Amino acid sequence: MTSKIVVLISGSGSNLQAIIDAVKAGQINGEICAVISNRPDAYGLTRAENAGIDTLVLDHKAFDSREDYDAALMEKIDAFNPDLVVLAGFMRILTPGLVQNYLGRMLNIHPSLLPKYQGLNTHQRALDAKDKEHGVSVHFVTEELDGGPVVLQAKVTIESDDTAQTLAQRVHQQEHIIYPLVVQWFCEKRLTMETDNAVLDGQVLPKQGATI
Ligand SMILES: Nc1nc2c(c(=O)[nH]1)N[C@@H](CN(C=O)c1ccc(C(=O)N[C@@H](CCC(=O)O)C(=O)O)cc1)CN2
Numbered sequence: 001m002t003s004k005i006v007v008l009i010s011g012s013g014s015n016l017q018a019i020i021d022a023v024k025a026g027q028i029n030g031e032i033c034a035v036i037s038n039r040p041d042a043y044g045l046t047r048a049e050n051a052g053i054d055t056l057v058l059d060h061k062a063f064d065s066r067e068d069y070d071a072a073l074m075e076k077i078d079a080f081n082p083d084l085v086v087l088a089g090f091m092r093i094l095t096p097g098l099v100q101n102y103l104g105r106m107l108n109i110h111p112s113l114l115p116k117y118q119g120l121n122t123h124q125r126a127l128d129a130k131d132k133e134h135g136v137s138v139h140f141v142t143e144e145l146d147g148g149p150v151v152l153q154a155k156v157t158i159e160s161d162d163t164a165q166t167l168a169q170r171v172h173q174q175e176h177i178i179y180p181l182v183v184q185w186f187c188e189k190r191l192t193m194e195t196d197n198a199v200l201d202g203q204v205l206p207k208q209g210a211t212i
């Protein structure tokens, strides 16, 4: 049975593109039913249109409150009755009501080695802290911002001449490898969220997720 996927974006959509490519290549047994953006200018919308995927813009600026926005967003998402909701650079903090509705079937990709650097501006924060390594985490979405069970991480070494831009570029490369893999695990029904844990092939994953 092909899994139905709705992807939420806010920007360039390079992670969306990686997932589109993996579906097209048969790596992911799923169908991207729709791509929804909170920003009308997101290039990811063009990527979706080029792939023949339905797109929808739900501009958060058109709503009076976060709750009103999320209620409208839920209505749009549920119209596709997805098995999985993928946040691919979706830059809105989601309210508890929406998160509960998709608990265990909503994934996010975050550009840090969680639990380090939840929130924004992660690359510069890692540089400012003079960290030796950085990376990316794919996790289930819970009410706690970037606090959900981690499924998989990938690491990159921070070089002495790195800027936030050069670091982000190397992190992106890892993102495009691990996100399609995690989506594939979910679509193969190998990956679940049980209480506060990510479980792969029946095994509870460690705090930092699986290692590939
Ligand atoms: N309840 C949750 N909502 C979201 C999660 C989550 O784990 N739980 N993950 C984030 C994704 N994210 C980082 O990975 C993230 C996105 C947005 C923000 C943020 O501060 N957004 C601001 C607006 C910023 C902007 O428009 O540029 C806001 O919503 O006011 C922090 C982290 C997705 N949501």
Ligand SMILES: NCC(=O)N[C@@H]1O[C@H](COP(=O)([O-])[O-])[C@@H](O)[C@H]1O
Residues within 6 Å of the ligand: 009, 010, 011, 012, 013, 014, 015, 016, 044, 088, 089, 090, 091, 109, 110, 111, 119, 120, 136, 172, 175
């Ligand atoms: N807090 C969420 C966050 O910062 N997510 C990050 O936004 C970028 C989206 O790129 P993309 O639009 O090219 O996929 C990615 O680097 C992702 O890790």
